Amino acid sequence: IVCPAHADAKLEYTAQRAGDAERSLQRVWPRNECAREQVKVSMQVVDIATARRYAPDKMVKHPVFETEHLFCDVYCLEPGQEQAVHAHAGSDKIYILLEGRAVVTVGDEERELRPMEAVLAPAGLPHGIANRSKERAAALVFFAPKPQHG
Amino acid sequence: IVCPAHADAKLEYTAQRAGDAERSLQRVWPRNECAREQVKVSMQVVDIATARRYAPDKMVKHPVFETEHLFCDVYCLEPGQEQAVHAHAGSDKIYILLEGRAVVTVGDEERELRPMEAVLAPAGLPHGIANRSKERAAALVFFAPKPQHG
Numbered sequence: 471i472v473c474p475a476h477a478d479a480k481l482e483y484t485a486q487r488a489g490d491a492e493r494s495l496q497r498v499w500p501r502n503e504c505a506r507e508q509v510k511v512s513m514q515v516v517d518i519a520t521a522r523r524y525a526p527d528k529m530v531k532h533p534v535f536e537t538e539h540l541f542c543d544v545y546c547l548e549p550g551q552e553q554a555v556h557a558h559a560g561s562d563k564i565y566i567l568l569e570g571r572a573v574v575t576v577g578d579e580e581r582e583l584r585p586m587e588a589v590l591a592p593a594g595l596p597h598g599i600a601n602r603s604k605e606r607a608a609a610l611v612f613f614a615p616k617p618q619h620g
Numbered sequence: 621i622v623c624p625a626h627a628d629a630k631l632e633y634t635a636q637r638a639g640d641a642e643r644s645l646q647r648v649w650p651r652n653e654c655a656r657e658q659v660k661v662s663m664q665v666v667d668i669a670t671a672r673r674y675a676p677d678k679m680v681k682h683p684v685f686e687t688e689h690l691f692c693d694v695y696c697l698e699p700g701q702e703q704a705v706h707a708h709a710g711s712d713k714i715y716i717l718l719e720g721r722a723v724v725t726v727g728d729e730e731r732e733l734r735p736m737e738a739v740l741a742p743a744g745l746p747h748g749i750a751n752r753s754k755e756r757a758a759a760l761v762f763f764a765p766k767p768q769h770g
Contacts, residue, residue: 513729518716519736535740537712540690540764542738562687564762566668579663586669588692590685612714614690614764 518568522546522608529553529599531611540614545599547572547607552600563591563613565599570607573600583609668718672696672758679703679749681761690764695749697722697757702750713741713763715749720757723750733759 516534521544523532529551535542545553547570555575565574567583574583575598576591583589591597601607666684671694673682679701685692695703697720705725715724717733724733725748726741733739741747751757 513726513731516738518738539712542714562689564692576663581663581665588666588668612762
């Protein structure tokens with residue numbers, strides 16, 4: 471993201487998420503301070519309607535907000551892409567479909583979601599999302615707490 | 621909510637939230653088990669487009685999901701209603717406007733949000749939301765971690 475105090479600065483951070491390969495992540499300025507000078511910066515407003523990034527090889531987790539407590543991402547799925555079913559011992563996830571159609575699995579059930587339908591994947595239960603349609607799909611995802619790394 | 625295993629049962633729980641008066645709260649079945657018989661129940665799908673409840677006297681926090689880690693609510697504001705500016709020492713909040721117009725305050729700044737615009741209120745910063753328009757407003761709100769009570 472662009473720091474409002476340094477409109478020229480497009481800094482990219484590399485972050486490691488539980489279960490993910492190391493990846494480039496546009497990081498939220500922590501606590502409204504600019505990482506470059508620790509100055510106070512403006513409120514960030516993110517337009518969820520346009521926050522998308524698709525990739526031909528796999529689903530993209532497009533970051534919206536990240537704090538020490540939570541992740542908020544838009545998962546962007548081309549037709550045929552999916553997030554494989556997996557589980558987190560101590561973190562809950564919420565999926566809210568934004569566009570298209572996607573099948574969400576929680577436990578041993580699956581449901582096809584329509585836009586603005588929300589599903590909770592409680593901690594410990596296997597869950598995943600798959601785009602089995604012929605159109606792009608996007609889902610808003612909240613995840614908390616952030617897993618702790620030792 | 622209606623437990624899918626007991627379609628007749630509309631159980632209401634009373635829950636205490638940090639800073640709130642005790643209030644009646646439709647509670648999510650924890651971990652996909654029915655509170656009545658601890659049987660496994662179906663995935664809950666909540667339609668965020670229609671999850672609304674307004675009250676003439678004050679803003680309503682309409683619950684969507686609640687777990688031990690997080691709250692997900694739709695804040696429903698009649699014209700003139702607001703959530704007064706307040707802060708949480710250790711929890712982050714995300715507002716995503718769903719309909720209408722609302723002014724979100726974070727720190728000493730305020731911004732009028734349009735539908736699908738999102739703002740982060742990081743832990744420790746004063747924040748609030750106000751409907752200064754002549755139409756109803758609704759915002760999806762995520763809050764984590766849940767404050768711990770002694």
